[in-house]
Amino acid sequence: MKRETTSIIIAVALMLIMGIISYLLVTNQIGDNASNNQINKGKEVHFTEIKKGITNDITQKQTRIIKSSESWSDLWTEMFPTEMIASAINFNESMVVAVFQGQKSTGGYDIKINKIVETSNKLLVYITETPPGKNCIVTQALTQPYNIIQLKHSEKPIEFIFEQKINECD
Structure with a gap:
């Protein structure tokens, strides 16, 4: 039972991290468009x-x-x-x-x-x-x-x- 809980926590943490990275890529906060995004700022x-x-x-x-x-x-x-x-x-x-x-x-x-x-x-x-x-x-x-x-x-x-x-x- 303890292993299943640990696996679920790890899976949720990985999904959260992937979601944050996806958001940052889409909003041009990281990656090739980061310098271009600075124009807006x-x-x-x-x-x-x-x-x-x-x-x-x-x-x-x-x-x-x-x-x-x-x-x-x-x-x-x-x-x-x-x-x-x-x-x-x-x-x-x-x-x-x-x-x-x-x-x-x-x-x-x-x-x-x-x-x-x-x-x-x-x-x-x-x-x-x-x-x-x-x-x-x-x-x-x-x-x-x-x-x-x-x-x-x-x-x-x-x-x-x-x-x-x-x-x-x-």
Whole structure:
């Protein structure tokens, strides 16, 4: 009799645990949609694009958060050693986020910051990387796609969320 009671208790506990897990999956509290669900718990942040292009001297894939004039000047010099100095930014009020796709062997690649969402404890930066599909006619030249934006200064940590969408060129 004692074994049957123990078995029933274990079975009920397992069913309860499975029910909780199912609920969390359905309501996007865990799993692949957990980051997407954070959008509903935050507010979209306004930003301004500073510069976007396909050629610069940064050849590695990376992200940068710039919060000082010195860092901004250093980044600009690293990207464009022969160009004039970068535009002035008030880093007491603003900061800069830059994303670099790294060096690519052809044209047809793109990187874009789509949106930024502020949650209670961080900023989520949503980025789309677009490689050319097999049917695309692309330039046969080295490219280094990048996107640089300016937004209101924040001390919250930043999480970068990358998505890839192939341009099929059909």
